[in-house]
Amino acid sequence: MKRVAVDIGGTFTDCFVVWDGNYVQRKALTTHHNLALGFNEALDYACGDLGVDREALLSEVDSVRYATTLGTNALIQRRGPKVAVLVTAGFKSVLPISRGRGYGEGLDISRQMDIPNAARPDPLVPIPMIRQVRERIDYKGAVVMDIDEDDLRLQLRELVDKGAEALVVMLANSVVNPDHELRVREIFLEEYPAHMLGALPIVLSHQVAGRKGEYVRGMSAIMDAFLHKVMYHGLGTLELNLRNSGYQRPMLVVHNSGGMAQLNSTDALQTVHSGPVSGVAASEHLAMEAGLGNVVATDMGGTSFDIGIVVEGGVKHYDFNPVIERWMVSVPMVHLVTLGAGGGSVATFDRMYNTVKVGPESAGSDPGPASYDRGGLKPTVTDTDLLLGYLDPENYAGGKIKLNPRRAKRAIEDSLCDELDLDTIEVCKLIKQTVDANMANGMAAELRARGYDPGQFTMLAYGGNGPLHACGIARSLGIGHILAPPYSSVFSACGAGNMHQMHIHESSVFMVLFDSNRKQLFNDYTRFNEIVADLEMRGSEDLTRQGMRTEDIRYRLELDMRYGNQRVETAVVTELSRLASMADVLKLMDQFHTSYGDRFGAGSQAPEAGVRINTIRVCAYVELETVRFAGIKPTGPDKAPGAPVGSRACHFVGVDGAVETPIYDDAALEEGTRIVGPAIVVTTATTYLVEPGWQYRAAGQGAVWFKQLAD
Template sequence: MTTRINIDAGGTFTDCFTLHDGEAVSAKTPTTEHDMSECFFQGIRKCAAQLDVGLEDLISDVDSIRYSTTTAMNRLIERKGPKLGLLTTAGVQDYPQIGRGPRWADGLTDSEQRNISDAKKPEYLVPDARTNGIRERVDSEGTVLRPLDEDHAREQIRDLVDRGARAIVVNLLWSYEYPDHEQRIRELVREEYPPSYLGSIPVFLSSEVMPTKQEYERTNTTLLDAYLSELMQEHIADIKERLEAFGYEGDVQMLHNTGGMAESYKTTAVETFNGGPVAGLKGGEFLCDVLDYEKAVVTDMGGTSFDIGILTGGGVQSYEFEPIIDRWRVSGTMIESKSIGAGGGSIASVNDELGGRLEVGPESAGADPGPACYNRGGTEPTVTDADVVLGFIDPEKFYAGNQSLSVDRAEEAIETHVADPAGMSVTEAARNIRRIADGNMGNTVRKETMLRGHDPREFILYSFGGAGPLHAASFSSYLDIDTVVTTPYSPVFCAMGSATMDTLHIYEQSRSMFLRDSGEEPTYDVDYDEFNGVVDDLKAKGRRDIESEGYDPDDITYELELDMRFGGQIHVARVGSPRLEVHDESDVEAICEHFIEQYTERFSSYSVTPEHGITVENFALKARVDSPDIDLPTEPVEESSPEPARNGEREILWAEADQYRSTAVFDYDDLRPGMAIDGPAVVDADYTTTAVPAGWTYRLDTYRNGILEQTAGTDAGSTTQAPTGETQ
């Protein structure tokens, strides 16, 4: 018997997906921001009830618990971390405040960047008063030019503590080449403030957190890790303590933005950023393999945000070029995804400064008080309120029937904040809110695919999240995508995706090496021992960490990725290396040729200049242990009428219709694989509703995935579903 519990704590809802002895169940529960452990266990409790297993019996029988959370990042936005102190090389202690040229724009939306007059640099995590310089100097090759002045270092450490620092970050120039000075400073801190003291000071070294080039990004990464670490440790410790009380003896595995996971004590706080959306991408990758799709756009529309990821070749192919967390540019290997403020809780408003233009998002009503229709005190109109007014959501069946929605509250909020200021009716305002939300999502997906050189018409669209299937057919029209896939686990898909992820650690080391000299004729020249030495050091770290998590070292697989560039170019491109080590010229040639091939595919042949030489700037080694495959339950496909699943009709105002139309409603639980529904129709499930416009069909496959396919450009809403499933 195998049991896996997978939990994704989002800004509005916390999702739980549990596999138990071949059975898969899922649950949603409101996120309890005041106590995140509460929603964690509420989700498990709901799954245990569906499995008819006691909570203690389920938890004590668990093989693994996988968790992604926005807790740390929420606290970052609120600036509720500890006071930090920063030690860097004397003479350059101002560079964190100066930053890079475009720092003022980091983390801002496109519209915010265009409003230059109001754009401001964020207040840095460490003020000048708690940033001190240390007398030492190392050059770019790791040669000590000035030894560490230990007496001066002790003075600077004491000064930071006297100024209120409760954690110290150390980032010295070129420390990734020569970490000894940083390590000695940590020893000095411990000598001054021993762990046995109540006032002991945690120390974070950039050479350990992120041993890579670019001191600004390296500093930000280390600072964020220090800023969020204490909160994450307390949060996970609380959860683990409660799990132990139920008999669970293992650790909690945290989802990483690298596409893998690791036990909590082997996870940095920065690695948890965006872990949920990345889990959704990995789940989409799993489905591509199961359903045999090569290209897919993965979308997740929840209560707060709309997340997008691109899969080509059946999987994830790209990382964030310059990753940003909140307002800080950081270093690290993060899978590329895009998030915008477009969810069910996105707030609609009329912008008087822009001539009364209607805007939707990015602000969200969250889960508490939530949309006005929740009747919990929220007064501002949201996308969910518009969907309720238009009839897409049954107010008595929302959230598996556990929460009744108020249509009157939704209408009042839309009338007060949108309809009256804009001079339109409530229904017209609701239609415009939905239309703008769909347009924001569709155009964002279109931009993300086309700017990467892809034709969206060649892709299928995965639609996940509680609100995703309700809007998928509408926003896919902006992309000319005619196939949308939903799953039985769409409302909890990020949690489901985590069940497919492997244990994975990524180790990076900056090191510049020439692989190919400049010249028309290729000449490959590299120090084999130096190249292999870097790889061996990274492999040793991976073996140490994964063995400490209880895995057999023989089960570890290693993959090498290299940040490479052509001579004369500034930016690097990361490619998977076809060789883990190099032993002769043919190995080096294979790496260079693979780089040229990958670079050509991404950026075109016009920018490929191997005659200028090829260099490696950074090594990234993946140490992976594969997780057992998951088997999703299946049912036989038999063509039959969907009539047994029909559950009455609902008045819905479709996009192209001029009035509410009586629309067939189907119950997802009663549908069987092979049944096909012609639109317009809606399919109600416990935690989501799928809208099937006119000109679309909806059918279930053997995995009970809902497949939406566009069949014709019928006038949406102009026909009514007949009892036989045909239009009349």
Template sequence: MTSLTIRDAVDSIDIDIGGTFTDLVLTFNGERHIAKCPTTPHDLSVGFLNAIEAAGEKVGLTTEELLPKIDIMRYSTTVALNRLLQRKGPRIGLLTTEGHEDVILIGRGAQWTDGKRVTERRNIAIQTKPLPLVDRSLTLGVRERIDSAGQIVRPLDEEDVRQKLRTLMERGARAIVVSLLWSFANPIHEQRVREIIREEYKEYHIGFLPVVLSSAVVSKSGEYERTMTAVLDAYLQRSMQNDIGATWDKLRESGYRGAFLMIHNSGGSADIFKTPASRTFNGGPVAGLMGAAYFAERLGYRNVVAADVGGTSFDVALVVESSVRNYNFRPVIDTWMVNVTMMETISIGAGGGSIAKVDGSRLSVGPESAGSMPGPVCYDLGGTEPTVTDADVVLGYINPDGYFGGRMPLSRAKAEKAIREKVAAPLGVEVVEAAALIRHVVDENMTSAIKRQVQMRGYHPEDFVVFAFGGAGPTHMTGFRGDVPKAVVFPAAPVFCAMGSSIMDIVHMYEQSQRMVFMQPMSEKLVIAPAQFNAVVDVLIDKAQRELQSEGLAVEDAQYTLELDMLYGGQVNVKRAASPLLHIRSDADAQAIYDAFEKEFSEAFSPLVVNKPGGVFLDNFVLRVTVPTWNPELPVHQLQGVDASAARIGERKAYWPQTKQWVQTPVYQWEQLQPGNEIMGPAIIEAEFTTIVVPPTDKFGIEKHGLGVLEPITPPTRRKRVMSRIAVAA
């Protein structure tokens, strides 16, 4: 792999592999092109290369001609979660401190419901803890002990380690995780255990096996979470290595010699072969969030709901006051709590492939999905269960002959048949009513997810704008935006997560847990020790610089920011706050850091719970290192006037629940619309990979950057806005 020369890297490929489609954004010679292909679950590299081939056709190049011209390739994928769900990882052996062998079996109190849907959490009586990834027979304790201050209480018994290691190998372990008590405070025992394993099983031995140290994976307190993070990395390492390695080999064979980066759930990207598996979870939705923040800043929007409707899921995240520093307080991967820094996004099972089912007299949509194979019934690939896409076809919103740029014709007859037999007949309604119900239910599910993020957090929906993306986002935005008055559609909306990764900087996160008293209880005096504080920061900076150099990145381009996990005494609410300074050089510096924490804490919880008499404690240091990448600016076009008739390509019958009747609805071509054009609903706007639905109550216009904006024809009255605020306050 060549060294990264970020300042000169302007030609890039960004790929996001979802459960249904593989999305691609090609930035080439200063222009962006998008491509979309069905995901190939049996071999993700096939869909990967198909998308590159489709993008190459748009610039008149074959894959072999295009790839040598590309400088950077960024990649987000669901491969880690897919492999985890299949439970086909190697047998993991776990070495921990003697007497603490049951930590991952006990878990946290909430482990019963970690990763479960809301409906499952409500019925806790039938919940069970997840089956462990490590058999109890493969979890052994070694004789050693380090205390919370990092002092050795009991020296490591090396002979005991060798004996336990041989036992694990005899029992079938094919990867070893080492997670000892307080190893983040002093990793010396974990490091020595790894040396012993390497002494026993050398690189040229058949029994050579991966070794993962919890202190190396995440140097933070929380024994269960730290151990599970290391276990997940070990469990997924080989399968991800094989999958991504196969893709990399095919890219090399086709002439690619540029950098290969993986999108991280922390909001950045890094060398794909130096990325732990746990950092790849949810990378696609995080890329969409970062893209939303980037474009929101340039468009002048301070508060944005990033809403991604794909084939399998609906992902929603917030940009609040131009900030995306919202992290999962209790990050969960599948059903295990972990200790990695993950940007907060909410995902529910609602998308174009979500399956509609009738249970008695109740209609539910999702979370089960038809995926890409066999897909919705209308794909005519063997699917039998009606989906949201089938409903959109029956209602007349999606053109069966123009789907996927006309390359994927759909069967309206089969969609109608499935809805009639599986939904309409059991409910005793007409097919079109059943299709409208399917659409209504899935839209309400998505609206509820947005309300939990906006209204339930005390924000006012009229202060936000929705960025609707994903293949089905523009099709359903009028239904799920709820009380948010405006929705924005980007030309690259169907591949927006890939677009988001194309503007993401290279970001590395380094963490170190160390408890320090920042403000003395009762006296409210700042007592943080500057030398101790600065020493931790300097260690993190040194580690960051060594890693940047190893990846071929220019250290002088790196930008460093510090975030601190702090809390008030007597409280459990930890707040990660941005520190205005990297080091403490004076009392004024300490005061500035505290003031920043108090401000963010007050905004997140309430000024009423600020508890200075209880003191302030610092739990964890987070160093964020950013290497900026090149990003093009949004184009500005001259407005051409409101008349959109030149983009009109015909009309077709569509069913509008607002009037409960079929209407001959004008159809427009997205690519032919000009800035300044305005379309009154009802209308349908077709693009290559998505369809924009404009109901009778809304209007759709193209603004100066070429973006689409959906708004009500009649703005909400002042009374409605006031009542909305009263409801939020209540």
């Protein structure tokens, strides 16, 4: 297997190369003005390790996979075209009202509760760019009123005259009958052929999101149109760079659904958060191969801290109406919680509580933390780790970045020391304690909200800063076991290299499995089976268009179900692919009954209200060869580490004064090596901090276990 996988983050571009059994991990700073430059630099480092030039490597690999935060950054910066929207007459206020939740979605709890200062985000589409189409289709898909085509042509001309650069069509009930949205596209192309307006995109909402709900479906289509240009040029530049370097196969892009596809089969919206999702996918793969049981995946990079949950058996949690930035959308996405807590997170003085606040603002890669010596003036977590003695200023990021302790000290003194009336080291300890507690609180809230006990989970700590802060986070959370997985500093890129090609298609339906009034079971098997077959066909077409063999395609059927008129829906994954009898219907209802009870507690089920299916979803995928993880669990006798390569005065939370701390190098990754903290292990890829009261033990493939020692 020969493969290149890349995770382009806000601070670093991570590269993971598989080359005939050799696994190479490398990093470079992300070059936001041209992502290809950072990719080339990281890949060239990897090529140097393998002794092969870039062109030769790219001419032989079977695939190049990208996970990127390009879309996420574009949303944060509001960098996109002027979008116009056509809606059904009478629905003009659906988007501005945002289901009455626009004030709080995408904010943390404290800001959601701050009602006096509540404010909606700046809209991606201003109200004057929303126009109404005279037409109507009912909830069953029947045409109530045909399109007034003359009025439609007038609305289109006015929007184009106002400078529309992308057009979204969001008509009521188009997911059950898309004819009117398709006709709008035909009329638009009649009025403005491609040779007249060039590449002005038109996005039909039913093609982006297949479920009912005008607001979330409309926002999905708007976000897709808003990101289209930046993703087209950004990823197009990356693909052109590959062509110039000798790579001739299609470029693959990781999707936030947990799969990947070729660039020409990828919607812009599917790429948002694809980097962190790759890490969750890698965690799932590792947990299943190594038998780790319940795992909480934590990715601490330079900009953010991402949390994902993988319960025993490798089951991922999905969000079917995730909030991206400040808007709810309607696309299946692997569930993630993202906190503004990374190595580049800025520390500021909180006047209200007379303490320090860390994040969500980040210094990114340009200018970066003050210690990068690139013009950054604000103190960050990386500056703190440097002054506490955890980082080697001459050997950061494999020696590619030299850190300046004087810059870091000046930034902290100028911003925080006088305000807090503490010396520099005490301020640094406070910053570390705060950022570790923030991440622990975020993990605790996520696990307990889903009914899980943190003590029953193994914490996976990866990302550039994961192994550096793992002990502090776990201590605050009450988790006694931590695994820094193989290739931890580029684990999300490793996950991108393990992805299967996959597409998810779904359809909104109104199916009553059990009618409580009539005491009848569902018997329209033909309708159900036809919808499933159509979704399978769409997934199969997507994959065969990308060169996959039909016989290799697998399908997974998922149903969103609920009791009666409840608003809460439960996703049920079923082994059934078709319904053929009353027994199948009863089996499906029993699965739903069990899933509902597991989620909300035994006895909470309400079959007397009836059972309904709201969404049918089919995942079509092809399993590809993956990286194998072996020997992850500690076995065999402990080994004493070799002699330290040096020592450094370090400062730890809860410990007075400096502690002379031994430093070890890559030799400490030899399987079985056991080190009792305090200690620091500095490798070419990352830094492991073993805090007092913890032990370090190396396992196979460079995996490292941390265990809290008994008091």
